[in-house]
Amino acid sequence: MIFSSKAEYGVRLMIELGRQAPEHPTSLKAIADAEGLPLAYLEQVVARLRRAGLVMSARGAHGGYWLSRPAGEIAMDEVVMALEGSIAPMECFINEHTERVLCSHEPDAGRRCATKLLWTRVQGGIIRSLQTTTLAELVDFAGDPVTGYAEPGSAPELAVTE
Amino acid sequence: MIFSSKAEYGVRLMIELGRQAPEHPTSLKAIADAEGLPLAYLEQVVARLRRAGLVMSARGAHGGYWLSRPAGEIAMDEVVMALEGSIAPMECFINEHTERVLCSHEPDAGRRCATKLLWTRVQGGIIRSLQTTTLAELVDFAGDPVTGYAEPGSAPELAVTE
DNA sequence: CACAAATCCTACCAGCAGGGTCGGTTTAGC
DNA sequence: GCTAAACCGACCCTGCTGGTAGGATTTGTG
Numbered sequence: 001m002i003f004s005s006k007a008e009y010g011v012r013l014m015i016e017l018g019r020q021a022p023e024h025p026t027s028l029k030a031i032a033d034a035e036g037l038p039l040a041y042l043e044q045v046v047a048r049l050r051r052a053g054l055v056m057s058a059r060g061a062h063g064g065y066w067l068s069r070p071a072g073e074i075a076m077d078e079v080v081m082a083l084e085g086s087i088a089p090m091e092c093f094i095n096e097h098t099e100r101v102l103c104s105h106e107p108d109a110g111r112r113c114a115t116k117l118l119w120t121r122v123q124g125g126i127i128r129s130l131q132t133t134t135l136a137e138l139v140d141f142a143g144d145p146v147t148g149y150a151e152p153g154s155a156p157e158l159a160v161t162e
Numbered sequence: 163m164i165f166s167s168k169a170e171y172g173v174r175l176m177i178e179l180g181r182q183a184p185e186h187p188t189s190l191k192a193i194a195d196a197e198g199l200p201l202a203y204l205e206q207v208v209a210r211l212r213r214a215g216l217v218m219s220a221r222g223a224h225g226g227y228w229l230s231r232p233a234g235e236i237a238m239d240e241v242v243m244a245l246e247g248s249i250a251p252m253e254c255f256i257n258e259h260t261e262r263v264l265c266s267h268e269p270d271a272g273r274r275c276a277t278k279l280l281w282t283r284v285q286g287g288i289i290r291s292l293q294t295t296t297l298a299e300l301v302d303f304a305g306d307p308v309t310g311y312a313e314p315g316s317a318p319e320l321a322v323t324e
Numbered sequence: 325c326a327c328a329a330a331t332c333c334t335a336c337c338a339g340c341a342g343g344g345t346c347g348g349t350t351t352a353g354c
Numbered sequence: 355g356c357t358a359a360a361c362c363g364a365c366c367c368t369g370c371t372g373g374t375a376g377g378a379t380t381t382g383t384g
Contacts, residue, residue, distance in 0.1 A: 002249075002252070002288075003251055003252055003281070004341090005253075005342075006342090006343090008277055011276075028360080029358090029359080040344075040346075041343070041345085044343095047361080058352085058359090058360080059351045059360045060350090060352025060358075060360075061351090061352055061353040061358045061359060062352080062358075063351080063359050064360085065360090076280060089163075089164040089165055090163065090164070090165055091163055112304055113304075114173075114300040114303045114304035115170055115173050115177075115300070117300065117303050118292075118300060121295060122288055124291065125291035126164075126284055126287050126288055129283045129287035130280075130284065133283060138280060141276045166370095166371065167371075167372065167373095168371090187330095189329080189330065190330080190331080191329090191330080200372090200373070205331080205332075209331095209332080209333090219330095219331065219332090220330090220381090221331045222329075222331075222381025223327095223329045223330060223380090223381055223383070224330075224381085224382060225329075225330045225331060225381075226330075226331085227331090
């Protein structure tokens with residue numbers, strides 16, 4: 001699995017916030033109920049988004065969360081990065097100096113690390129996909145309850161089997 | 163982390179095999195020594211590659227493994243797919259009917275699943291990166307022990323920070 | 325034939341990250 | 355003061371990752 005449930009929950013949460021008017025705080029409870037997610041766990045998820053500056057919050061009664069920017073200005077790589085911490089295809093992309101044998105880059109034999117080339121390309125592919133998708137797109141896609149047909153041009157890329 | 167160590171080890175193994183003349187079997191022990199990887203674990207890894215038809219094997223003394231096709235005809239998505247089983251950004255891409263709350267696609271509210279759109283794009287980005295890289299490229303990149311400079315044009319895409 | 329080098333196969337295991345839960349504290353509106 | 359919310363930190367359970375162990379089988383060589 002590439003992304004953990006934090007990413008899934010966090011993106012859903014962002015979409016819910018994107019559906020609301022800005023500055024109108026939405027409580028976590030409302031989101032948890034709407035999406036059927038555990039409230040206590042969502043707290044941890046939303047904390048990451050807040051620390052990353054993607055959402056803002058108000059405490060106390062009638063408090064809640066809202067997007068700190070319009071959904072159209074939020075690229076999904078920011079969101080996923082905040083939720084997952086990093087987008088790393090392989091361990092050595094995070095811990096340069098793990099004790100694991102796993103990644104003996106710059107090895108004694110003097111050969112260049114070919115797997116790093118591969119994983120770097122993969123990372124590029126992922127980040128590009130995320131960067132070119134905005135939260136607003138996802139909000140539009142989820143859209144209003146389905147009426148039977150999609151708005152034209154709203155789903156340019158949905159070939160699952162690629 | 164996106165890929166497990168099986169992918170790292172398996173790709174390294176394939177590169178080692180790509181460096182050898184075809185039909186000349188290479189023993190796992192030689193590869194394990196060359197890469198500094200545990201032999202017993204490599205057995206499990208290479209078994210996946212064999213079952214996928216990417217390598218062939220000969221038992222007995224002077225047995226070993228070799229590529230079943232020229233390295234130039236092996237795209238890396240095949241290799242990674244064989245090693246990892248699948249390339250799935252999110253759990254629901256594998257177990258359509260897991261009991262987890264995680265993925266309530268086609269939900270009661272009738273809204274379309276926007277996260278699935280996002281993960282599908284990501285999956286596409288990954289698979290495209292892998293498909294457009296052949297094993298031969300990686301073998302060339304690892305190349306002979308570094309002499310100080312790369313062959314021109316051999317590393318078209320190495321921007322780690324992207 | 326005996327032996328050694330190799331693939332092949334199955335079972336087992338320890339650690340740890342993922343996916344939560346729980347209880348409590350603080351803040352703010354009514 | 356009560357209640358609804360955000361906030362915080364500790365804890366916990368389960369399954370998967372990354373191996374290890376031990377053998378069985380095959381095959382070239384002396």
